Amino acid sequence: MRPLRRARRRRLRPRAQDQAGSRQSLRIQEQALAQNDAATRRRYPRSPRRSVQPRRHRRPRKPPRLRHPGSPQGRRPCLPPEAWPPRASPQENQRTPLRRMTRRISVGAQRTTSPDQRTPSKTPGSAASPAFENAAPAPCPAPSTAPLPPGWRWVRLGDVCELNPRRPLGMTRRPTKGTTFLPMAVVDEGMGTISTPKVRQYSEICNGYTYFEEGDVLFAKITPCMQNGKHAIAIGLIDGIGFGTTEFHVLRPLDYVTSEWIHYFVRQPSFLREAEENFRGAVGQQRVPPEFLRDHLIPLSPLPEQRRIAAILSDQLDAVRRAREAALARLEAARALPASFLRSVFESGEAQGWPRVTLGEVCDFLPARSIRLDGEAEVMTVTSAALSEVGFLSDGVRPGRMASSDTAAATLTPGEVLVARSNTSELVGRVARYMGTPAGIVASDLTIRLWPSDGMDGDFLTAFLSSLYLSGYWGEKAGGTSSSMKKITRAHLSSLLVPKPSKGSQAATLDRLALPIRSAIELKAAVESELAAIDSLAPSLLRRAFSGEL
Incomplete structure (x- = not known):
């Protein structure tokens, strides 16, 4: 008869709860050991270690003497000391790696302890040995x-x-x-x-x-x-x-x-x-x-000279920082002046009595074309940076590509009113009027182009739309699925109510705004030039410091 085979026992695997309990127990033991070790070090502090010296290598064995056929003793002939070859001396550039290696070894002995109980090896301005x-x-x-x-x-x-x-x-x-x-x-x-x-x-x-x-x-x-x-x-x-x-x-x-x-x-x-x-x-x-x-x-x-120059730089750069902050505050105030002037005009009691019409009744919407990476024609395109409440800025024109068949329809005509259609909530709805400089530029589909009718002055319309932008109107009314990018549609603008006073009232309003707006522009330019002069101080100080002129 065949002997009966013993049935195998199934290996028991620990459950997930047992594994979690084991890990928790190990953590508790590890924390207890760390606390005991810290208490032992506090009670019995170690004596400071001496720096570890670099290990000296053993000299290699001398090779066995070879028999020399020209010597009667069968050995190499001995040379007098004056015939010995000159001994090579180490060059200066060969000593630097050895010094760095010696310092790294000596400092490494101090870093073997836990960082919780040691002080950093280098602090700013620390004295050198x-x-x-x-x-x-x-x-x-x-x-x-x-x-x-x-x-x-x-x-x-x-x-x-x-x-x-x-x-x-x-x-x-x-x-x-x-x-x-x-x-x-x-x-x-x-x-x-x-x-x-x-x-x-x-x-x-x-x-x-x-x-x-x-x-x-x-x-x-x-x-x-x-x-x-x-x-x-x-x-x-x-x-x-x-x-x-x-x-x-x-x-x-x-x-x-x-x-x-x-x-x-x-x-x-x-x-x-x-x-x-x-x-x-x-x-x-x-x-x-x-x-x-x-x-x-x-x-x-030398180290004393480094510390002296660093102290001078710290004081002078701090003064430059305070002057720059003051200039930035003045620049923000100068930028806010046009907004206050526009609000004072279009929110006045006189403006509330002006008749209102929809924008679609007094403006024509011109076509727009898309910028394409595979476009055949290289064009200069208007961006939101070119639109501001103080006028059209040529610095905001950027190069791009567009289909050759679209360039004629997208080219701007002097007198158009441009509105930023899609941008962040802070920049959407920005407005400016293009007066022909620079010539030959195009507008993409991110800009809405308006052509005022005979009964609406283009500058008056631009001023009113700028007051809406500066008041944050489009940041709240603009749509879009993304929280960061807002969009204005042609339907939004076409249904917008705008004031339409008589031609004389429009001209009088522009005359009242001309002088304050011009003064705000001049003040902004003066503060910007002052800020540029302040920004040039820090590079000048650093250049003088590292050339030994401080």
């Missing part, structure tokens, strides 16, 4: 610029900074602990500071983001953030560490340069223009390569 201050990198050949003051030298940025340093090995941190997180939006491009840093749990940001420490310089590498000046010093980080977007290059200054010196240097317009010329990548996703930062030359002055 005399040993490393004397070990500054060798000077580089001077570029074709003005000579530097005595004691200054040109060095590579990669020799005075650690570019994109890695996270310390063995770094431990509680997963739920709050950690500083810096997206690109929190960097103030005007001031070059961190405005409102975010706080997230360490487990959410420890992977997939850029690591940095207190005092590191953050340089935005992607367009257009790089050109806009989104570069700042990482200050006020929780426990001295933080994470941010991957579009940051991290520059960690070494002991013979301060963070402010690096920060002010990379914010120079000349440096940003040169970085833009070295972009890599596709259009819209271009970035500054790390090789550009590493190989770029920077003037290096």
Whole structure:
């Protein structure tokens, strides 16, 4: 008889509830061990470690002596000392990597502990040790610029900074602990500071983001953030560490340069223009390569001189910032003047008594054509930037392409009233009258073209429609499925009630508006020129600082 086979037991798998309970138990044990370990370190503090010295390599073995046929003893003939070949001496550029490696090893021993119990290795303006201050990198050949003051030298940025340093090995941190997180939006491009840093749990940001420490310089590498000046010093980080977007290059200054010196240097317009010329990548996703930062030359002055110049720059740039804010406030007030003048006329008691008609009764709607990427004809197209309450702006005309059969019908005629048909809620309904300059431009289907009839003055109609736009009328009345893009249809405009006083009343109203509007335009131009002069102060200060003129 065949022996009976023992039935196999089915392997029992833990249920989901048991697995969740096991994980919770492990978390509790891990937290208890971390608390006990922290209490032990507080009770029995360790003695400070000495810096780790670089390991010395053993000398290789001497090769076995070979018999020499020309020697009677069968060995190589011995040479007198004066016939020995000269001993090669290390060049200056061979010592720099060794110094950087020595510093990296010595600093790495201090970073093996948890960041919760350590202080950052580099803070802005921290004093450098005399040993490393004397070990500054060798000077580089001077570029074709003005000579530097005595004691200054040109060095590579990669020799005075650690570019994109890695996270310390063995770094431990509680997963739920709050950690500083810096997206690109929190960097103030005007001031070059961190405005409102975010706080997230360490487990959410420890992977997939850029690591940095207190005092590191953050340089935005992607367009257009790089050109806009989104570069700042990482200050006020929780426990001295933080994470941010991957579009940051991290520059960690070494002991013979301060963070402010690096920060002010990379914010120079000349440096940003040169970085833009070295972009890599596709259009819209271009970035500054790390090789550009590493190989770029920077003037290096003694540490006391760096701190003195940084203090002067901080005070003077702060004064420039206050002057710029005051000029921007005056510019906003000047831009608001035309709106107040128009409201005072078209909301007056006299205007309420004017007869009203629909816009379709006093205007003809002219045809519009679409802009096409595959169009055969290159044209200059009107955009919303060309329409303003102070007149038609030639700067808002942009190049585009259109079908050759559509260009004749879309070409503007002097005297047309143009209305922005589709845009954001702040810009939809913007109005201007085209008076023939520049000539030969076309309007796309994003602009509604109106031709006033004989009984309606074009300037009077433009002024009334501008008052509606400035009061926010079209931001509320315009339709559209998207919350960001509003649209005005021809039906909206055709049914709009507009005032139609007599020809004399229209001319008198335009005369009352002419002088205030002209004064507002002149005031706006004066404030803009003042703002341009203020904006040129910061680049001038930075240029003087890094040429030794401060």
